Amino acid sequence: MLEGIVMHPYRNTALALAVTLLGAGTAQADAPMVKTQAPGYYRNMLGDFEITALSDGTVQLPVDKLLLNTSEDHVREVLHEHFLSAPLETSVNGYLINTGDKLVLVDTGAGSLFGPTLGKLESNLEAAGYAPDDVDEIYITHMHPDHVGGLVANGKAVFPNATVRASQAGADYWLSQDQMDAAPEDQKDFFKEAMASLNPYVESRHFKPFTGKTDLVAGIEAIPAHGHTPGHSIYRVESEGQSLVLMGDLIHVGSVQFAEPSIAIQFDSNPEQAVDAREKAFDNAVESRTLVGSAHLSFPGMGHLKDAGDGYRFIPVNYDAMVEPVKPE
Numbered sequence: 357m358l359e360g361i362v363m364h365p366y367r368n369t370a371l372a373l374a375v376t377l378l379g380a381g382t383a384q385a386d387a388p389m390v391k392t393q394a395p396g397y398y399r400n401m402l403g404d405f406e407i408t409a410l411s412d413g414t415v416q417l418p419v420d421k422l423l424l425n426t427s428e429d430h431v432r433e434v435l436h437e438h439f440l441s442a443p444l445e446t447s448v449n450g451y452l453i454n455t456g457d458k459l460v461l462v463d464t465g466a467g468s469l470f471g472p473t474l475g476k477l478e479s480n481l482e483a484a485g486y487a488p489d490d491v492d493e494i495y496i497t498h499m500h501p502d503h504v505g506g507l508v509a510n511g512k513a514v515f516p517n518a519t520v521r522a523s524q525a526g527a528d529y530w531l532s533q534d535q536m537d538a539a540p541e542d543q544k545d546f547f548k549e550a551m552a553s554l555n556p557y558v559e560s561r562h563f564k565p566f567t568g569k570t571d572l573v574a575g576i577e578a579i580p581a582h583g584h585t586p587g588h589s590i591y592r593v594e595s596e597g598q599s600l601v602l603m604g605d606l607i608h609v610g611s612v613q614f615a616e617p618s619i620a621i622q623f624d625s626n627p628e629q630a631v632d633a634r635e636k637a638f639d640n641a642v643e644s645r646t647l648v649g650s651a652h653l654s655f656p657g658m659g660h661l662k663d664a665g666d667g668y669r670f671i672p673v674n675y676d677a678m679v680e681p682v683k684p685e
């Protein structure tokens with residue numbers, strides 16, 4: 357019987373703590389909620405390269421109204437199955453690659469072009485231990501504002517030491533006054549924003565377009581994947597036999613478009629070509645078991661693709677705390 361009333365020392369401590377808290381009148385139940393995340397960066401290794409996914413923030417998109425080759429009802433149904441709804445909180449991600457020799461940033465987020473919920477890439481880069489001055493090269497997937505806006509702040513280059521690279525086809529389209537004049541009125545802002553973002557680098561001769569499949573720094577190559585925009589490019593990164601393909605805007609709404617890759621989005625300049633480019637890149641990634649990263653998949657937007665009959669299945673990366681494994685004595 358006695359044993360029954362002897363308190364376990366651990367429980368005793370917990371009770372003492374509770375009594376102290378209550379007794380001091382400092383119950384924590386009414387502590388104000390913090391309502392912020394940790395800084396938006398996620399690190400992992402790819403062979404000898406360090407990859408840091410950088411969040412630019414999220415933006416709410418009315419994806420039920422934006423997706424093509426489907427119906428609003430169907431999109432809402434699929435979102436519901438994934439415990440989501442429209443408007444959908446949509447990530448905007450960039451990726452930083454430290455090859456050991458070069459620091460390379462793929463896409464720069466929206467900067468000031470998209471409202472207050474985006475434009476966080478620069479502060480997350482700093483939280484991740486780097487400075488904008490450290491960046492040697494910037495590879496742009498395409499010149500939409502949520503990918504190039506972060507290149508400038510108040511008209512000045514945010515990355516003064518970086519060489520900016522993008523496809524010649526993209527530059528010929530988005531940086532052309534003639535193309536802008538010929539574009540419909542509601543598209544003209546896209547041209548103005550692309551020009552404003554790239555101009556400081558063009559003027560300082562830090563913009564170097566490439567044509568077709570091109571080796572950039574050692575271990576990174578550009579691959580054309582046109583359709584989302586004229587000149588949309590993806591970037592293949594390889595180190596010590598491991599590879600990663602950064603896919604830009606080949607996909608926007610993972611919950612819907614992995615299973616039904618024929619669904620396009622109104623942002624696609626050429627939806628049919630965008631669907632073809634997606635399937636080609638996804639098939640390659642399935643076959644080669646390559647890691648993929650994409651600008652609008654839920655942060656950090658990295659994982660592997662599996663064949664799933666008519667579509668694909670996305671398996672997000674496993675969390676890596678980046679702790680050196682303990683070596684046996």
Ligand SMILES: [Zn+2]
Pocket residue numbers: 500502503605651652
């Ligand atoms: Zn985008």
